[in-house]
Amino acid sequence: xxxxxxxxxxxxxxxxxxxxxxxxxxxxxxxxxxxxxxxxxxxxxxxxxxxxxxxxxxxxxxxxxxxxxxxxxxxxxxxxxxxxxxxxxxxxxxxxxxxxxxxxxxxxxxxxxxxxxxxxxxxxxxxxxxxxxxxxxxxxxxxxxxxxxxxxxxxxxxxxxxxxxxxxxxxxxxxxxxxxxxxxxxxxxxxxxxxxxxxxxxxxxxxxxxxxxxxxxxxxxxxxxxxxxxxxxxxxxxxxxxxxxxxxxxxxxxxxxxxxxxxxxxxxxxxxxxxxxxxxxxxxxxxxxxxxxxxxxxxxxxxxxxxxxxxxxxxxxxxxxxxxxxxxxxxxxxxxxxxxxxxxxxxxxxxxxxxxxxxxxxxxxxxxxxxxxxxxxxxxxxxxxxxxxxxxxxxxxxxxxxxxxxxxxxxxxxxxxxxxxxxxxxxxxxxxx
Amino acid sequence: xxxxxxxxxxxxxxxxxxxxxxxxxxxxxxxxxxxxxxxxxxxxxxxxxxxxxxxxxxxxxxxxxxxxxxxxxxxxxxxxxxxxxxxxxxxxxxxxxxxxxxxxxxxxxxxxxxxxxxxxxxxxxxxxxxxxxxxxxxxxxxxxxxxxxxxxxxxxxxxxxxxxxxxxxxxxxxxxxxxxxxxxxxxxxxxxxxxxxxxxxxxxxxxxxxxxxxxxxxxxxxxxxxxxxxxxxxxxxxxxxxxxxxxxxxxxxxx
Ligand SMILES: Nc1ncnc2c1ncn2[C@@H]1O[C@H](COP(=O)(O)OP(=O)(O)OP(=O)(O)O)[C@@H](O)[C@H]1O
Ligand SMILES: [Mg+2]
Numbered sequence: 193x194x195x196x197x198x199x200x201x202x203x204x205x206x207x208x209x210x211x212x213x214x215x216x217x218x219x220x221x222x223x224x225x226x227x228x229x230x231x232x233x234x235x236x237x238x239x240x241x242x243x244x245x246x247x248x249x250x251x252x253x254x255x256x257x258x259x260x261x262x263x264x265x266x267x268x269x270x271x272x273x274x275x276x277x278x279x280x281x282x283x284x285x286x287x288x289x290x291x292x293x294x295x296x297x298x299x300x301x302x303x304x305x306x307x308x309x310x311x312x313x314x315x316x317x318x319x320x321x322x323x324x325x326x327x328x329x330x331x332x333x334x335x336x337x338x339x340x341x342x343x344x345x346x347x348x349x350x351x352x353x354x355x356x357x358x359x360x361x362x363x364x365x366x367x368x369x370x371x372x373x374x375x376x377x378x379x380x381x382x383x384x385x386x387x388x389x390x391x392x393x394x395x396x397x398x399x400x401x402x403x404x405x406x407x408x409x410x411x412x413x414x415x416x417x418x419x420x421x422x423x424x425x426x427x428x429x430x431x432x433x434x435x436x437x438x439x440x441x442x443x444x445x446x447x448x449x450x451x452x453x454x455x456x457x458x459x460x461x462x463x464x465x466x467x468x469x470x471x472x473x474x475x476x477x478x479x480x481x482x483x484x485x486x487x488x489x490x491x492x493x494x495x496x497x498x499x500x501x502x503x504x505x506x507x508x509x510x511x512x513x514x515x516x517x518x519x520x521x522x523x524x525x526x527x528x529x530x531x532x533x534x535x536x537x538x539x540x541x542x543x544x545x546x547x548x549x550x551x552x553x554x555x556x557x558x559x560x561x562x563x564x565x566x567x568x569x570x571x572x573x574x575x576x577x578x579x580x581x582x583x584x585x586x587x588x589x590x591x592x593x594x595x596x597x598x599x600x601x602x603x604x605x606x607x608x609x610x611x612x613x614x615x616x617x618x619x620x621x622x623x624x625x
Numbered sequence: 626x627x628x629x630x631x632x633x634x635x636x637x638x639x640x641x642x643x644x645x646x647x648x649x650x651x652x653x654x655x656x657x658x659x660x661x662x663x664x665x666x667x668x669x670x671x672x673x674x675x676x677x678x679x680x681x682x683x684x685x686x687x688x689x690x691x692x693x694x695x696x697x698x699x700x701x702x703x704x705x706x707x708x709x710x711x712x713x714x715x716x717x718x719x720x721x722x723x724x725x726x727x728x729x730x731x732x733x734x735x736x737x738x739x740x741x742x743x744x745x746x747x748x749x750x751x752x753x754x755x756x757x758x759x760x761x762x763x764x765x766x767x768x769x770x771x772x773x774x775x776x777x778x779x780x781x782x783x784x785x786x787x788x789x790x791x792x793x794x795x796x797x798x799x800x801x802x803x804x805x806x807x808x809x810x811x812x813x814x815x816x817x818x819x820x821x822x823x824x825x826x827x828x829x830x831x832x833x834x835x836x837x838x839x840x841x842x843x844x845x846x847x848x849x850x851x852x853x854x855x856x857x858x859x860x861x862x863x864x865x866x867x868x869x870x871x872x873x874x875x876x877x878x879x880x
Contacts, residue, residue, distance in 0.1 A: 406747045407747065409747070410747050410748075410750065410751045412747070412750065412751075485743070489743040489744055490742075490743060490744060491736050491738070491744060494725075494729060494733070494736060494744055495734075497722070497724060497725060498722040498725060498729070498733055500724065501722035501723045501724035501725055502720070502721065502722040502723055502724075504720060505720040505721055505722045505730075505733070506722065506733070506734075507684075507704070508682075508684055508704050508714070508716065508720045509704065509720075509733040509734035509735075510703065510704045510705040510708060510734040510735075511733070511734055568722070568723065568724035569724055
């Protein structure tokens with residue numbers, strides 16, 4: 193690139209509104225695409241798409257794929273691929289189903305409904321995911337078998353290991369507490385959600401402020417104050433709007449009456465209670481935050497991106513890229529286990545075909561979210577937004593009555609077009625493809 | 626400037642051997658380097674120059690031979706070991722991660738961290754600005770990924786990395802191969818500057834003019850073997866070319 197394009201050389205030219213906010217244009221593009229999809233379906237369904245109820249459902253349907261997609265970002269950034277996440281989810285789900293319905297209550301004699309069961313189960317699931325993921329990483333990193341092959345084999349192996357573990361049967365119902373992690377069966381309620389929203393808004397403001405303070409301390413250029421304030425306002429509005437929407441979805445009267453009955457109380461006349469933020473969404477937010485911190489603020493994340501950008505440079509800088517591969521796949525394994533918790537809890541049972549084709553949804557989410565298959569580029573929030581876009585398309589089409597085969601055709605076409613648009617965008621900006 | 630070669634060398638590689646299958650890439654080669662000295666490593670393509678230097682930087686493990694750093698036998702089995710002996714390398718093909726910015730590259734593998742153990746990007750950027758101001762005052766692009774930089778700017782980042790971590794022994798494998806005239810001049814100035822600071826430099830270079838201008842001695846390799854080491858100030862370009870092409874060692878110039 194010629195020096196004429198250097199930013200910061202000489203006096204800064206006056207910049208536009210969006211440029212001053214310093215928001216990634218790709219992120220804006222994705223948000224724009226998401227809004228367009230929502231609006232189109234909302235018109236098409238005569239206003240049924242953007243109801244609190246549908247937004248609530250859309251959110252909980254996205255969680256499982258979104259959790260795995262955050263891990264897929266690391267995999268693709270390091271120039272690998274993981275085709276086994278759906279099958280791994282199934283194996284973790286099978287292990288957890290057997291743990292909570294057979295091993296702990298019967299074999300270990302805890303009995304059903306013991307308070308330890310859900311937590312021990314989840315730990316067993318995560319351990320399973322981490323061990324299998326690390327094993328994949330070992331085969332890829334140390335034995336140099338291409339990730340495509342290892343995980344393609346893994347897809348066949350783990351899908352059927354899951355089958356063996358449950359002898360092909362549907363296992364359920366799952367533990368009641370465990371089920372609260374599925375979505376609608378466990379939410380924070382209105383007050384809890386507002387508290388969460390308030391804390392999240394404060395955290396966002398604090399985050400923006402501390403970045404700015406840090407820059408000022410080192411005398412780096414900072415955004416104008418109005419841009420900073422605008423950005424904070426947008427973020428806070430988005431957080432609170434999201435909470436308000438989930439709170440606006442009210443628990444049906446009959447269900448509410450049952451809940452009061454179960455506690456031996458009488459439901460006051462005319463009471464309405466909103467669901468609020470589901471625990472599964474809370475889990476996704478926690479994972480997204482943790483993964484973003486790992487990606488941007490830890491050595492591990494720095495090495496993941498360095499190894500993806502230039503594996504030789506990473507190696508020559510003393511980074512153990514083989515161990516790094518093991519870590520990346522172990523992280524994906526853990527995330528598959530957490531996805532398995534959410535997916536099986538949402539169904540309230542373990543079924544044989546759980547997670548089928550999820551590998552494709554997860555890869556598509558990461559790629560639509562701007563992760564470059566050439567490696568070195570990708571964001572966690574992008575992958576989550578990618579998952580949300582995919583799910584919106586699918587749900588929207590189902591709502592307007594598009595047949596399943598057509599839905600898949602559309603999703604397939606959208607994936608390819610999204611990548612094409614991304615390639616054109618990157619060419620324009622001189623990024624790697 | 627004359628180099629004092631009476632004391633112990635900064636580094637000495639004795640009888641180095643490395644084979645790949647049947648190929649003797651480096652075949653019993655001995656070279657050494659004194660403080661403030663630039664030693665050219667010359668030879669045809671495939672002569673074994675890069676392999677010899679990679680054994681010093683820890684990127685390749687030697688089959689036999691001894692590396693002696695300031696009189697002490699050194700165990701160098703990987704790039705981390707080499708860094709402990711203050712050996713830094715600037716590679717033939719720019720060893721930078723394209724997708725990261727200058728500071729992330731400069732500190733790659735040695736990130737500064739906050740008390741919480743998180744990488745301290747602001748501090749690293751500040752340090753990078755300081756060192757770049759010294760080495761390449763025109764450098765401005767601190768927040769761009771290095772793929773957006775010119776070859777010379779990128780090479781100055783690689784050199785800044787070596788300088789920042791107080792390299793005593795610097796290996797430069799064709800540092801100007803990818804650069805234009807102006808950028809090559811900038812790198813040459815940097816080499817002179819580092820030399821004045823007492824850093825020893827092994828310089829692999831195909832450009833005989835540049836070797837004449839920058840190096841004090843030159844060790845010439847051919848087919849993995851050492852042809853000889855000569856005093857560059859006394860050798861003519863024809864002497865050097867004769868060594869490289871015909872493998873003939875002018876005894877009277879030995880150094
Ligand atoms: N990793 C490797 N595996 C196998 N053979 C190698 C490897 N690295 C180098 N060689 C071989 O060793 C010999 C010396 O290579 P080297 O890279 O040292 O050459 P060079 O002198 O640096 O050449 P150039 O001027 O082209 O950079 C060559 O025959 C090369 O093919
Ligand atoms: Mg070479």
